[in-house]
Amino acid sequence: MLRNIVLIGSGKLATQLGSSLVKKGFNIRQVFSRTHCNAEELAERLNAYATDRLSEIQLDADLYIIALTDAAIETTIEQMPKVNGIVVHTAGSLAMDMLGSFENYGIFYPFQTFSKEREVDFSEIPILIEANGELVCKKLESFAKAISQTVMVCDSNQRQQIHLAAVFACNFSNHMYVIAESILKKYDISFDVLKPLIKETALKTEFLSPVKAQTGPAIRGDKNVIDKHLSMLGGDEELAELYSKLTQRIEVLGARGKLLDE
Amino acid sequence: MLRNIVLIGSGKLATQLGSSLVKKGFNIRQVFSRTHCNAEELAERLNAYATDRLSEIQLDADLYIIALTDAAIETTIEQMPKVNGIVVHTAGSLAMDMLGSFENYGIFYPFQTFSKEREVDFSEIPILIEANGELVCKKLESFAKAISQTVMVCDSNQRQQIHLAAVFACNFSNHMYVIAESILKKYDISFDVLKPLIKETALKTEFLSPVKAQTGPAIRGDKNVIDKHLSMLGGDEELAELYSKLTQRIEVLGARGKLLDE
Incomplete structure (x- = not known):
């Protein structure tokens, strides 16, 4: 020992x-x-x-x-x-x-x-x-x-894959919180309002695969809301582009999910 | 009443x-x-x-x-x-x-x-x-x-800003979990290994602004790890591009933070 x-x-x-x-x-x-x-x-x-x-x-x-x-x-x-x-x-x-x-x-x-x-x-x-x-x-x-x-x-390869996955699940999801905070700051809204939502989104993964837990305008295919959000982000082209990219990825996953369900 | x-x-x-x-x-x-x-x-x-x-x-x-x-x-x-x-x-x-x-x-x-x-x-x-x-x-x-x-x-404008912030903090962070799960799946590694990390990343926001809570290779400026990760993602160009974009955003924030600290 x-x-x-x-x-x-x-x-x-x-x-x-x-x-x-x-x-x-x-x-x-x-x-x-x-x-x-x-x-x-x-x-x-x-x-x-x-x-x-x-x-x-x-x-x-x-x-x-x-x-x-x-x-x-x-x-x-x-x-x-x-x-x-x-x-x-x-x-x-x-x-x-x-x-x-x-x-x-x-x-x-x-x-x-x-x-x-x-x-x-x-x-x-x-x-x-x-x-x-x-x-x-x-x-x-x-x-x-x-x-x-x-x-x-x-082995080292598995460990490095797990580390890469963690960069998305931890570092990049934290960056999503950073973006959310910066949007609220512009309108003097406290980040506190988001905390219960952030906590619940993370805790959901305990019992539900994140693919199944996906919510929001992208997975619903809600074009009205998506277009509205893109126009709200109009002043920050880079951020609007990121919103578009992530929305497209979620839409594709949603479409695949529907095909698998049929 | x-x-x-x-x-x-x-x-x-x-x-x-x-x-x-x-x-x-x-x-x-x-x-x-x-x-x-x-x-x-x-x-x-x-x-x-x-x-x-x-x-x-x-x-x-x-x-x-x-x-x-x-x-x-x-x-x-x-x-x-x-x-x-x-x-x-x-x-x-x-x-x-x-x-x-x-x-x-x-x-x-x-x-x-x-x-x-x-x-x-x-x-x-x-x-x-x-x-x-x-x-x-x-x-x-x-x-x-x-x-x-x-x-x-x-008012309606504030509410819509809060809703937009939530798309990043909740819907898009969940999509980061989805990506992490898909990386692990390729190597037959259970998503369970990520759950404590996901939970802790979210719970940190309770007492620490996400800007201060940022960890990972991007905020450390760890080029070796970043290059390694990009080569690991080589088979999925779109995902590698997303990794690069998010890494650049975090690096810029890190550089700004350092300037503010000086």
Whole structure:
């Protein structure tokens, strides 16, 4: 069992993951951060040693979790001492091979969006696992299952497809909220009015495939409303074009759905 | 106080609204639907009379709520007897003027997406109100406040802007979920893996403006990941183009945000 852990990073993910692990009885031995006071602050919370030097990383832990930004992971790996424990990174879009200089390595990718303002419940976060050998994979899997209900073993290609899907489902849907907010702002209407709708639209996916949950003028083929909206967006050609594109995509899906129903 | 109500329609909205009103002690006098058995079914649940003829609508109710599809509203209004009570429709995108043949009229627009599968809590649904006179507006407002915590009086233009914003925040964000599901389907990955992320992305808006909540490769300016994603989408030119457009929009917003922060 992987019990003794070195946490490399002190950001949003490292902080939330560290807290969850300590609560579950894991022993965080050491926290590394390039910024000493960040390392100290998190280490204190997790009852661990702090360091700002990769050369000082303890060599005999069971697991090293690199929870850094994508850009920082590569240089960190190069500078890390050759430890014996399992080394994992937490990035959705980076390949596992970059850890190839270690004996035992893999991916531990908590599939969620993290923010400083909000503590998340790790038990509800899917964790995607990949490893360079069966035994390492089994160890990582049982470790992940100790903190999450949903653990998926998948290869780099699957993980990257899931990451791409997440860009649409999370990043781009958030951009739709941004556009909505900007439309309301022009008329001094508070974004609050949209919050229940945004919440319900997301919660619907729990029990209804999004294809079936589609509502709005596009899926109804309501040309009057669509034309009205396009004229309302007339001042912003780029936005009007985006509205048209998305409307056409939904119309096509609607037409296909009808054909399948017949 | 508006206590005696005739409900015109028997669909998702009429059903959920009717149930909420009865729970709050309102008296649903009559339910109209063109399809007699639908009228009967809902009327029975609400302890009301049923009719499938507009000519049989009771003339002395306080409030007539037309909860029909946009397309059905116009012909229904033409065929309704000239009642004395207040007549409202529930459509976000239709003007109030179409009710001009009545003495007292207005809009009662519950701003939410409804599904048969899921009962919603009306107290959390914003209700947008408009009326053809101050007294009618006051009456509608206090009626709406009896079932919802959030009641907004707004004119037709504001309501239509809110409806346009909702197309982005609800209909188009749902389409992003549809795209994500289709990407996963190709690799036999269950959509379930995305659900916690979708939920968290939406719930974040409760306490964080979506502009501040933006994450992902576009806002980080992570060209490696963006190029990788575009090559993964290579087989679907239209989708790759959509990815590019949305990425560019987010990059521009990110650049503007940085300028503002400096």
